[in-house]
Amino acid sequence: MLTIKDGTLLVATARAAIESHLNGEKITPTPKAATNLTRPRGVFVTLLDYRGNQLRGCIGNPFPERPLLDQVSLMAVEAATSDPRFPPVKPVELKSNITVEVSVLTIPREVRVDKPILYRDEIVVGRDGLIVEGVGGRGLLLPQVAVEEGFDSEEFLSQCCLKAGLLPDAWLSGEIRVLKFQGQAFSEEKPEGRVFERKLAGKAER
Numbered sequence: 001m002l003t004i005k006d007g008t009l010l011v012a013t014a015r016a017a018i019e020s021h022l023n024g025e026k027i028t029p030t031p032k033a034a035t036n037l038t039r040p041r042g043v044f045v046t047l048l049d050y051r052g053n054q055l056r057g058c059i060g061n062p063f064p065e066r067p068l069l070d071q072v073s074l075m076a077v078e079a080a081t082s083d084p085r086f087p088p089v090k091p092v093e094l095k096s097n098i099t100v101e102v103s104v105l106t107i108p109r110e111v112r113v114d115k116p117i118l119y120r121d122e123i124v125v126g127r128d129g130l131i132v133e134g135v136g137g138r139g140l141l142l143p144q145v146a147v148e149e150g151f152d153s154e155e156f157l158s159q160c161c162l163k164a165g166l167l168p169d170a171w172l173s174g175e176i177r178v179l180k181f182q183g184q185a186f187s188e189e190k191p192e193g194r195v196f197e198r199k200l201a202g203k204a205e206r
Contacts, residue, residue: 007186
């Protein structure tokens with residue numbers, strides 16, 4: 001588990017990387033940090049419009065391919081500039097109207113069940129994030145998505161299939177893999193504001 005001090009450094013690193021990139025500056029090397037911030041981890045960086053609390057960009061990598069601080073820097077810049085759903089963030093917007101959230105993930109593990117219908121019993125809303133892959137598609141949803149949208153575990157599976165470009169009931173076909181992961185999310189209260197750990201409160205059903 002990461003501490004709030006760790007989370008504050010991660011969010012500051014994400015914001016600094018975006019700011020440097022948008023200003024045409026070279027991203028400064030990540031600071032020296034405790035070992036738990038230099039181990040490879042999966043991570044997503046989410047940008048939110050502070051005034052409207054709307055998504056402004058979200059990109060990440062669920063697999064531990066780089067040291068955590070380096071991964072945060074890379075994903076932060078991509079979330080600000082390369083999310084195809086949104087125009088690139090502008091420097092003045094970043095400073096005045098964007099809050100940064102960093103979600104650090106556990107390694108995704110395949111969910112193994114005897115029958116596909118049992119996937120819904122292995123997903124805990126408010127704790128688990130999902131990856132579905134197969135039939136030419138792959139989709140991922142972070143744990144907080146199910147809570148924000150009020151999904152139960154079955155709806156969560158269906159929405160993840162849609163994210164993968166599949167039919168919503170594809171998880172029942174027996175032709176896809178379902179993986180789950182957990183995460184810690186650290187968010188700014190306001191642009192450049194205090195960082196807090198976002199606790200998720202869901203239905204926690206099994």
